[in-house]
Amino acid sequence: MIDPFTPFAAPFLGRPLILLVALAVAAGTVGVLVHLRRLEFSTDGLTHAVFPGLAIGAALGGAAGLLPGAIGAGLVAAVVLALISRRGQPRDTAVAIVLTTFFSFGVVLVSLSRGGGSISDFFFGRLLTITWGDLGVALTLIAVAVVLIVATARQQLFAAFDAAGARRAGLPVLALEVIGTVAIALVVVAASATVGTLLALAVVIVPAAAARALTRSLPAAIAISIAFGALTGWAGLWLVVQLATAGVDAAPGATVALTMIAGYLLALGAGALRRRTALRAAPTPERERVAR
Amino acid sequence: MLDLPALDFPALDFFGLAMLEVVLAGALAGLVGVLVVLRERAFFTMSLTHATFPGAVAAAILGVSIPLGAAVAAVALIAVAVGIGRIRSQGPAVASGIMLTAGFALGAFLQSVAPLAIDVESFLVGQVLAVTGADLALTAAVLAVALAVWALAGRHLIFSSVDEAGYRRAGLAPWLPETLALATIAGTVVAIMPVVGAILGVALIVAPAAAARLLVRDWRWMLVLAPAIGIASGVLGLWASRWLDLAAGGAIALVAALAYGLAWLVHALRARPAVGDAVPAAVRIPAGHATIETRSP
């Protein structure tokens, strides 16, 4: 097939590939946690909540201020999300309010600072223009997040399946929730500040969902998520290069995300096919209701 | 409230038109927000805003009506999401997440391939100051539909939101109010999105209704209070954006969030003396009564 090294030997393609592989590892750990605990909306909330941090960081320190700002906002939003989910309002509404509040704060900040950061950059990132410095920081953040999840994996699983039981067993459920949300936030920050919000969301949500369609076992789901993330990331980048040589200037982040969605749909199809062959039709008794 | 000489569209300047639009959009978002908050469909709404994006871009490329394209894309992606949500290993949260990512990615991809289409920033935060008469008419029409839906099917919507199992046991089909609710939400998103943007759209739909829910004990008051808060947020936010020179979308969303924060404060202060809303524990049956306790041997 295609030699994976020739196009990616160029640093502007090699660096994104390294980052996407690292994000695939995050997808196998943080993404699986998100899937098990149904935190998809919180993840979306975090991606948007990072925005004011980027705006403040850019206003204070230029390009160098982006990551510290994003980390600060991400951590604040993670703690707020973990805390607010325990209050009376349903989780769904709470996340929506945190999300829109943080984001609109960012929009107002950008409009105040006049051309500080670009909203488009924030959403679609600069996948092909990241520097070695960006890459180093992003890899560190992802590593911290993965270590946080792996270190608490057993307890996280218990709390994910049976929060009440975990509380009765004496596990610090709130602390676990904060740790989990912070780990998600770190991955989201690492991805948002480099490859953009869109790809951050796609990496956290899509591979784990695809893995769940294919397998029920947790270790297999983790392995498949990582492989899926790495494979679709590589295929997406390759597609970007092919499109570019064909003269189509497609957004790299969006192309990679769409590749992941296509892979997900394939996984769904494969999963459905396997279930159909395994399914035995149960006889259904006829129903007769005497209406009067 | 605002200095409208007459409701004659051409006589209004762009700020007057924007004012009229935020009043209509605030009322519509408040009314439909009650549905979103009581049925816990905020994530669905958020995903829906993103799902309309590729449709809007495609419509702009093809040169057809943008709300029409947005509606078509929304319906298509809802169908996919409903299908994914029914798969046991995936569920509704995954379905919303996929709908959001797919819509967003597809829109961004189309946009990058045909750069002349529409502005991504205006998709996200809206261009309320560039509102047209057609936008106003669409918002007003959907507002009328939302009012009709509440008037005719309100008790069905509430019954199935409060107690879906009870609704089914009463011999009624829960998918009917569910479909009606999703269609109303989708129509609202399509109508107000081009004007107020995705993020502001969600803020305007969720925050006023959530604030109203904290303040009242009867859902009918939510239908009064939520549109009122929505209109007030729109008007105040628009004024603030004019006088402080801020992004209009962001300012309106922040005022709505502020209203929610105030409602939360009022709620917290009111709940304090009453030791919260703790459910009284069921009184146990006194001993010595004739009962059968089945335990494992």
Place this chain on the structure above:
Amino acid sequence: MNQQPEPVVEMRDAAFGYGGAPVLTGVSFTVQPGEAVALIGPNGAGKSTLLAGILGLAQHTASVFRVPGGTGEIGTLPQSSSIDPAFPVTLEQVVSMGRTPRLGLRWPGAHDRRIVAEALETVGLAAQRRTRFGDLSGGQRQRGLLARALASEPRLLLLDEPFNGLDRGARDDLVETIRTLKARGVALLITTHDLELARAVCDRTLLVNQRQVAFDETGCVLTLEQVEAAFASHVMEIDGHTLATTEHHASEHAGHHHPLADD
């Protein structure tokens, strides 16, 4: 035995399940208008499945299967309700929801409002009608949901463990309400663990444990042997006496009494 009026519920050789193997088999019984039938059996006996089957929410097979079929003709009181206590609805609104099946898209008129008021009166909660549902006590919520079931003017009421978690006074109120409903000609099917209450309000009793054990006048069904057969190998307490059936006992009684149940 008594075949004077047309029964509200009539089934013969009914089996209930959810698509796989049936959960409950061999069910044959009737409920007459104005009659209360107790449905008794251990946990997992298939009581809830039977109720779901009557509502059309579980599948059934039967040689005769007659239940009220019109919307609103069956009212239910679930064992536990999933209503969020923070949901902004008043008691009166919850009760008027019971009227929804009869209304369709029509607005409620004076007649409907009177029925809702009567339902609240019947359960003794007329004074609390403007209270938020979540602010009521457990027993009041239970009665509120009963009023909701009454608001559809049902011919048949299904009460699933209605006495659970009620204190003495609340139970006596509920017994009184059930008597009132019987006098009005409503047919009731009541699941309960409480034999004394079954004797107090139910004319006949249906005893089940994955299959029908017995169906007859309450006094005849609720004998020590019959109940033991249904609750085989479980520790139990009857009329204040605790008795522990041994495995030996249980199998012996089960062998003796199952054939009796088949008629």
